[in-house]
Amino acid sequence: MGLVDVVGKKWGICVVTLIGHHRQLRFGPIQRSLPRVSPATLSATLRSLEQREIVCKVPISGDGRASAAYTLTESGSELYRSMLPMAKWLRRNHNLEIHSKGRS
Amino acid sequence: MGLVDVVGKKWGICVVTLIGHHRQLRFGPIQRSLPRVSPATLSATLRSLEQREIVCKVPISGDGRASAAYTLTESGSELYRSMLPMAKWLRRNHNLEIHSKGRS
DNA sequence: CGATTCGCTTCAATATCTGAAGCGATATAA
DNA sequence: TTATATCGCTTCAGATATTGAAGCGAATCG
Numbered sequence: 001m002g003l004v005d006v007v008g009k010k011w012g013i014c015v016v017t018l019i020g021h022h023r024q025l026r027f028g029p030i031q032r033s034l035p036r037v038s039p040a041t042l043s044a045t046l047r048s049l050e051q052r053e054i055v056c057k058v059p060i061s062g063d064g065r066a067s068a069a070y071t072l073t074e075s076g077s078e079l080y081r082s083m084l085p086m087a088k089w090l091r092r093n094h095n096l097e098i099h100s101k102g103r104s
Numbered sequence: 105m106g107l108v109d110v111v112g113k114k115w116g117i118c119v120v121t122l123i124g125h126h127r128q129l130r131f132g133p134i135q136r137s138l139p140r141v142s143p144a145t146l147s148a149t150l151r152s153l154e155q156r157e158i159v160c161k162v163p164i165s166g167d168g169r170a171s172a173a174y175t176l177t178e179s180g181s182e183l184y185r186s187m188l189p190m191a192k193w194l195r196r197n198h199n200l201e202i203h204s205k206g207r208s
Numbered sequence: 209c210g211a212t213t214c215g216c217t218t219c220a221a222t223a224t225c226t227g228a229a230g231c232g233a234t235a236t237a238a
Numbered sequence: 239t240t241a242t243a244t245c246g247c248t249t250c251a252g253a254t255a256t257t258g259a260a261g262c263g264a265a266t267c268g
Contacts, residue, residue, distance in 0.1 A: 006194055008114040010225070010255095027246050038226045043247060052198070065234045065245035075197060082189040089186040090110060093179060094156070114224095114256070131215050142257045147216060169214035169265045 006052070011037050011045045016072070017087050019055060020080030024071045026060070046070060054079055110156070115141050115149045120176070121191050123159060124184030128175045130164070150174060158183055 006012055011034065018033055019025050025033075031042055049055035054076035057068040072080055110116060115138065122137055123129050129137075135146055153159035158180035161172040176184055 006198065007111075007117045007190075010112040013111045028244085031246095036226080038228095039247065040227090040249080041225055044225095063235075063245075067233095067246085079190070079193055079197070082193040085186040086183070086190055089183055093183070094110065132213085135215095140257080142259095143216065144218080144258090145256055148255095167214075167266075171215085171265095 009045060009048070011041060012049065013083065015042070015045055015049065016054060016076065016080055017083055019070055020072055020077065020083075024058065024069045026066050026069045028066070030070070049076070113149060113152070115145060116153065117187065119146070119149055119153065120158060120180065120184055121187055123174055124176055124181065124187075128162065128173045130170050130173045132170070134174070153180070 014034055015030065018030060022029075027039075027042070027046075030046075031037060031039060034042070037045075046055060050057070053073050055070050056073050056076075058071050060066060060069045118138055119134065122134060126133075131143075131146070131150075134150075135141060135143060138146070141149075150159060154161070157177050159174050160177050160180075162175050164170060164173045
């Protein structure tokens with residue numbers, strides 16, 4: 001196990017910072033915010049983050065089709081806060097948004 | 105271009121934190137510290153970080169076979185410092201070392 | 209001299225990711 | 239009621255990224 005397993009997955013950090021920023025997000029909105037992620041990969045990323053207890057599902061009221069949303073656990077929130085300086089630096093120095101609509 | 109292009113590459117963050125920690129490293133030592141990176145990928149990662157002016161080569165005295173070492177640019181050092189909180193959290197909460205000798 | 213070490217590059221096998229299609233369940237419209 | 243749209247996914251084939259062994263030219267070591 002290594003840094004790589006958390007940090008070396010293509011979308012892990014993006015998903016954590018995105019959920020952290022919004023406090024709570026459903027599958028669809030995450031997918032739309034990260035336009036180049038495939039649903040399969042997003043699903044796998046979320047499952048992996050749930051296993052690490054960084055993200056968890058919360059039941060949601062209202063639309064019955066969307067039964068749950070994703071939010072950060074206590075632990076995940078700490079991770080999110082620890083990522084903020086890096087996220088900020090990346091945004092400032094490389095015009096990098098969490099939403100990466102363009103291509104590399 | 106997006107967060108993903110810097111953060112979504114398998115070894116980018118590991119390489120930056122590793123060089124940052126040692127101030128200066130040659131290709132071989134980096135490779136040996138990250139045992140599961142292939143020389144091809146390490147080479148590509150370093151080139152990409154050079155293009156972004158996060159890493160640069162410095163000439164080295166002594167062994168003539170190894171003409172240069174890699175170090176962080178001014179900008180790269182800022183990035184490194186901004187990554188420290190996250191790196192620290194990951195180490196504390198997931199027993200994650202920069203050197204990931206084991207497997208996931 | 210020959211053997212070893214250095215920083216890579218090449219290449220085939222494998223792992224990972226994409227994007228379109230589709231599914232069961234619910235919702236919304238006619 | 240029926241038809242259609244939307245929700246969170248899953249499946250799968252094709253594209254892309256990574257691995258690991260092999261090898262190369264140059265320099266060092268013995």
